[in-house]
Amino acid sequence: MRWWNSLCVLAMLAPPAAAEPLRPYVVEGDAITRSLTGRPGDAENGRRLVMDRHRSLCILCHAAPLPDPHLQGTLAPTLAGAGSRLSEGQIRLRVVDMKRLVPDSIMPAYYRTGGLAQVAASFRDRPILTAEEIEDVVAFLVTLKE
């Protein structure tokens, strides 16, 4: 609806993530088994983040078992049942950097700063979500059982 506009406003008001160096992680097969922060995330905050169309943008592309289905996108598979289909580690890699699995995916890499072109100044050198936020989102997706 008015998401472009809101994005502009957001860009001016609140840089989405602190510019801290990315924490290292290990990819094993198609998963990142260990938490990026070394701690489990907060599923309730993860739910809020996934719902937030300006911050995480997830539901611009994905449907999910969340309010306002008519404002959820149809560009990607539904997140309903993600916790049954995928392990926690598989979900983590998909949020951190989907392009490692699907090189031409339209899903943005949420925890990466390199390999991007023409990034707006307020978003430069910052991942879309912080390590804490990624863990919160992962903790929420794990609860989405079919």
Added chain:
Amino acid sequence: MTGRAPRLLAGLLAACLAGSSAPAGDMLDKRSGADFMSPENRAMQADDMSNPGMFAVLDGEELWNRPEGANGRSCAGCHGEAATSMRGVATRYPAFDERSGRPIDLAGRIGECRRTRQEASPLPHESPELIALTAYVAHQSRGMPISPPQDERLAQFRENGRRLYERRIGQLDLSCASCHDARWGERLGGSVMPQGHPTAYPLYRLEWQAVGSLQRRLRNCMIGVRAEAFAFGAPELIELELYLMERAAGLTVETPGVRP
């Protein structure tokens, strides 16, 4: 039996057409953004009495006839009736500009006339006056098919436009093609993804509550993917428009459009 043959033929014909090689940049089932709008918004665009873009067109008509600048001439002073002299012009812009050796868009051409013929002060990008004049001139082509000029000098710029269209940019790492080529008709949040054809500019956007240019729209898409947007008037935006017009060839000009 008798009823089936024509349908079979039609089916075969469709299959042949689908299989035939389309010209570069062409797409099958080309559709204006208007096709994806709600019936209310389509009705608003279709009825001049309720289309807010018509205010800009009317303002533009007044400016067309108003003497301006050191020369004290109006647009009408040189071009006469816009309904005849400007008919079809918007279908073939951007066009090659001899002076700069580059493509120029309709607003740019209006600005050049103002500068060199009227010797008047420049109109800033997105100023109500420039939007109004552009809307008035483009409106003279309403209902005519977009027909980009086959001018060899434009080819390299159009090609650069295609390159920009296909290039992933911004923190979200998306290209125009990611959204408008492969995924039109799908929903991005609550918005239906159009094919991204520049058929109706300048147009009234409900979200803007204003009439705006194609460049404003393109900058919005770039800001949406968290990219550094090209500045108004930047050569890249004109090259993108050049490619978009080629891609939209055959669709009809709608100016002034209405969009959500």
